[in-house]
Amino acid sequence: MSNIGCKIIKEVQRPDNSLVEEFRNFSVANIDDCLNRLSSVHQDIRPVNKAKLLGTAFTVKVPEGDNLMFHKAMDMAREGDVIVIDAGGSTNRAICGELMINYCKLRGFAGVLVDGSIRDYDALSIMDFPVYARGVTPKGPYKNGPGEINTVISFGGQVVHPGDIVVGDADGIVFIRPEEALDLLEKVKNVSKKEEEIMKTMVNEGTYKRPWVDPKLDEIGCEYI
Structure with a gap:
């Protein structure tokens, strides 16, 4: 038992x-x-x-x-x-x-x-x-x-x-x-590489490129005054 x-x-x-x-x-x-x-x-x-x-x-x-x-x-x-x-x-x-x-x-x-x-x-x-x-x-x-x-x-x-x-x-x-784990590992490698590229651009160009921000604001109907 x-x-x-x-x-x-x-x-x-x-x-x-x-x-x-x-x-x-x-x-x-x-x-x-x-x-x-x-x-x-x-x-x-x-x-x-x-x-x-x-x-x-x-x-x-x-x-x-x-x-x-x-x-x-x-x-x-x-x-x-x-x-x-x-x-x-x-x-x-x-x-x-x-x-x-x-x-x-x-x-x-x-x-x-x-x-x-x-x-x-x-x-x-x-x-x-x-x-x-x-x-x-x-x-x-x-x-x-x-x-x-x-x-x-x-x-x-x-x-x-x-x-x-x-x-x-x-x-x-x-x-x-x-x-x-193997599938996840490839995704994590890609994300980490992307973050490294973003940081490099910030340091070298002084900008943080986020092309999705304005389209998202338009999508949710944000009002600009």
């Missing part, structure tokens, strides 16, 4: 690391634009430090204020994984702090994301290891369970599958389905 809400899936299908690395130098803003501006996580989930985030999702679902399954996940995840924790968005109790994050760094993980709170902010804020969270509190977690590992979760308003490509910067986080 299955125990609904208390489940650990041992194996995760991860994308090839070379595909993940293709997204290293692209901004979250440009990636989200190419995902029809629908895929970034809620703006309340913020980076704790300036470390750049890139890896593959290792998902964890926990009850609000409980980190039993995170402790188990730390022993299961692999180098390059980003531990993505669905804590229900509750900020009342911290899911982790300095000790757990340092262990994750030691294990070679690529980051920890918490849709909930962390603690030991001063220590985490100067670490060269990506940590994102919705809140900060000194209140510690319970360790009672249940929870899930490597199931589909909700994180900051987005659906996250184990093995999704995770990209984060100071603006926020996006999750990319591996099967959509």
Whole structure:
């Protein structure tokens, strides 16, 4: 008999690391634009430090204020994984702090994301290891369970599958389905190249060409007085 809400899936299908690395130098803003501006996580989930985030999702679902399954996940995840924790968005109790994050760094993980709170902010804020969270509190977690590992979760308003490509910067986080990554990559490259050309024109000619502005104003019937 299955125990609904208390489940650990041992194996995760991860994308090839070379595909993940293709997204290293692209901004979250440009990636989200190419995902029809629908895929970034809620703006309340913020980076704790300036470390750049890139890896593959290792998902964890926990009850609000409980980190039993995170402790188990730390022993299961692999180098390059980003531990993505669905804590229900509750900020009342911290899911982790300095000790757990340092262990994750030691294990070679690529980051920890918490849709909930962390603690030991001063220590985490100067670490060269990506940590994102919705809140900060000194209140510690319970360790009672249940929870899930490597199931589909909700994180900051987005659906996250184990093995999704995770990209984060100071603006926020996006999750990319591996099967959509190659098509997306070409779109992001084109957008980034276009932005570089616009910036070059601004610097060299002192102008920002936007031929669509006046036609759009005409379309919406803007009145000039």
